[in-house]
């Protein structure tokens with residue numbers, strides 16, 4: 001898309017240079033992590049910690065490209081993990097920092113090893129607390145329980161709503177009443193909730209009111225509260241002052257250490273997926289571009305969430321002269337990224353650049369249909385590119401069998 005300048009936040013890091021200029025020589029598809037954008041996010045988060053003394057953790061489920069941890073580490077208190085492997089990654093790749101773990105259910109055979117890596121362990125249910133809490137206490141860990149304040153503040157992303165009726169995530173007040181004993185409550189150092197998804201601080205404020213209604217009698221006995229993730233802090237319109245008010249209110253009310261564990265906000269708009277058009281088709285009124293990147297394999301949240309990724313030089317359908325439906329080369333009929341319009345028609349070989357591709361991509365991609373995994377590159381602040389890794393046939397094959405020839 002030479003000639004088009006796109007300075008929306010997802011592409012601000014290009015500094016006015018075109019994707020072809022910057023990334024035209026890279027093998028596609030590939031991810032490019034923007035180091036300067038990552039640092040800017042870190043700076044915003046660090047300022048909030050400095051002003052409020054809350055501690056902010058990187059939720060590694062969203063972004064776990066550990067080569068870049070040294071960029072984020074100075075700004076953060078540590079990492080948050082979803083289980084054993086992420087705990088180990090956080091402990092080893094962000095050394096000297098806190099490691100917190102929350103898992104829907106821990107396994108007996110992994111728990112001893114987990115105790116080596118994690119300093120804070122959050123349980124999902126009173127039963128898990130009963131089963132593993134005493135060992136965690138013995139090992140000197142800080143222990144938390146995830147609560148479910150039963151307060152849904154978002155619409156449109158039902159798979160990201162842990163407060164939906166019948167949710168398995170977090171302990172409701174009714175479950176607490178039924179299952180918690182004074183001994184179990186005595187094991188707790190903190191409460192954890194995670195209910196938001198790409199939300200502003202007004203949703204947090206509403207959630208905190210629900211937390212107070214449901215668990216306000218427990219919080220005076222706690223040392224910390226973890227507000228989970230889903231705070232879209234580094235988005236330009238995020239109300240940071242509102243977040244800081246929430247933190248201060250909670251600190252004053254309950255004298256607790258506040259933790260936040262955003263994933264998206266740490267690496268928001270800090271990466272790209274470069275790909276090329278392999279074929280151009282026309283089916284009735286629909287013009288189609290088949291890309292060498294796949295929604296299902298390389299940006300699965302596009303289908304799961306679902307969401308429409310920003311595309312450099314790409315407008316809404318009909319907004320610019322030529323509208324194309326963009327899809328992947330897989331057999332999945334629904335492997336469609338979306339309909340986008342361009343000033344000029346796409347051609348075989350056109351380079352396309354999707355934005356906001358550092359989060360929930362490299363840590364979530366797959367090789368369905370034998371799709372190659374995109375390489376991972378870093379855009380350095382001085383404009384140089386560094387290759388972290390490329391992948392090949394063996395990376396596909398090694399996960400599928402014995403490895404024997």
Ligand SMILES: Cc1ncc(COP(=O)(O)O)c(C=O)c1O
Nearest residue numbers: 059062194228229230262263264
């Ligand atoms: C327990 C927990 N913490 C933190 C996060 C990070 O959320 P986000 O990337 O939306 O900030 C998630 C996301 O699912 C989560 O489940």
